[in-house]
Amino acid sequence: MQPFAIAPSILSADFARLGEEVDKVLAAGADIVHFDVMDNHYVPNLTIGPMVCAALRKYGITAPIDAHLMVKPVDRIIGDFIEAGASYITFHPEASEHIDRSLQLIRDGGAKAGLVFNPATPLDVLRYVMDKVDMILLMSVNPGFGGQKFIPGTLDKLREARSLIDASGYDIRLEIDGGVNVKNIREIAAAGADTFVAGSAIFNAPDYRQVIDAMRAELALASA
Ligand SMILES: O=C(CO)[C@H](O)[C@H](O)COP(=O)(O)O
Numbered sequence: 001m002q003p004f005a006i007a008p009s010i011l012s013a014d015f016a017r018l019g020e021e022v023d024k025v026l027a028a029g030a031d032i033v034h035f036d037v038m039d040n041h042y043v044p045n046l047t048i049g050p051m052v053c054a055a056l057r058k059y060g061i062t063a064p065i066d067a068h069l070m071v072k073p074v075d076r077i078i079g080d081f082i083e084a085g086a087s088y089i090t091f092h093p094e095a096s097e098h099i100d101r102s103l104q105l106i107r108d109g110g111a112k113a114g115l116v117f118n119p120a121t122p123l124d125v126l127r128y129v130m131d132k133v134d135m136i137l138l139m140s141v142n143p144g145f146g147g148q149k150f151i152p153g154t155l156d157k158l159r160e161a162r163s164l165i166d167a168s169g170y171d172i173r174l175e176i177d178g179g180v181n182v183k184n185i186r187e188i189a190a191a192g193a194d195t196f197v198a199g200s201a202i203f204n205a206p207d208y209r210q211v212i213d214a215m216r217a218e219l220a221l222a223s224a
Pocket of ligand 1: 009011012034036068141142143144145146147148177178179180197198199200201
């Protein structure tokens with residue numbers, strides 16, 4: 001299992017001050033920058049693209065950037081995110097014409113590759129590509145918007161994904177995204193997640209460090 005990592009979703013950050021916001025949340029103890037890319041086609045919302053990712057690198061952000069592509073089709077944008085400095089690039093299997101090829105494109109470009117599963121999307125395809133993924137991201141809300149409630153059925157799916165990862169012997173991150181907060185993070189960790197995306201729980205709080213510290217305290221209890 002990978003060490004626990006907290007990945008604030010910048011979807012809930014102040015976009016007018018994005019560089020400062022990312023600096024601030026990293027200084028507050030975040031490990032990974034979760035970068036939500038929405039195309040108003042695969043999901044009913046529109047956010048940011050590779051130019052903003054490149055701008056964060058130019059601004060001086062060196063932490064891993066985890067680009068979650070909620071776009072369809074995916075292949076033609078993968079190269080742009082690699083050039084922009086994304087560390088992880090994840091996509092939804094139903095948004096790719098050729099899942100194996102999309103994963104390979106990401107790894108060939110030097111980034112880490114991942115698959116994202118919506119709450120009602122089965123994990124079946126994983127059995128064919130377990131050796132080609134560095135991250136599995138389970139959505140615990142339907143994608144498109146921050147600030148939604150965690151869907152409790154995702155806990156069973158996390159256990160299923162954790163068993164698949166452990167049985168595979170590969171070193172794959174298991175990330176959870178949607179409705180994660182201080183109150184539920186311990187239960188989510190106990191179900192098998194090691195990487196926790198949290199948008200509104202962190203960016204809507206007055207003190208980012210206080211929330212991240214509280215999350216880490218809960219995670220320490222989960223592994224005790
Ligand atoms: O991918 C997403 C939505 O599609 C967001 O990352 C996610 O919902 C995080 O926001 P919050 O923590 O507020 O639920």
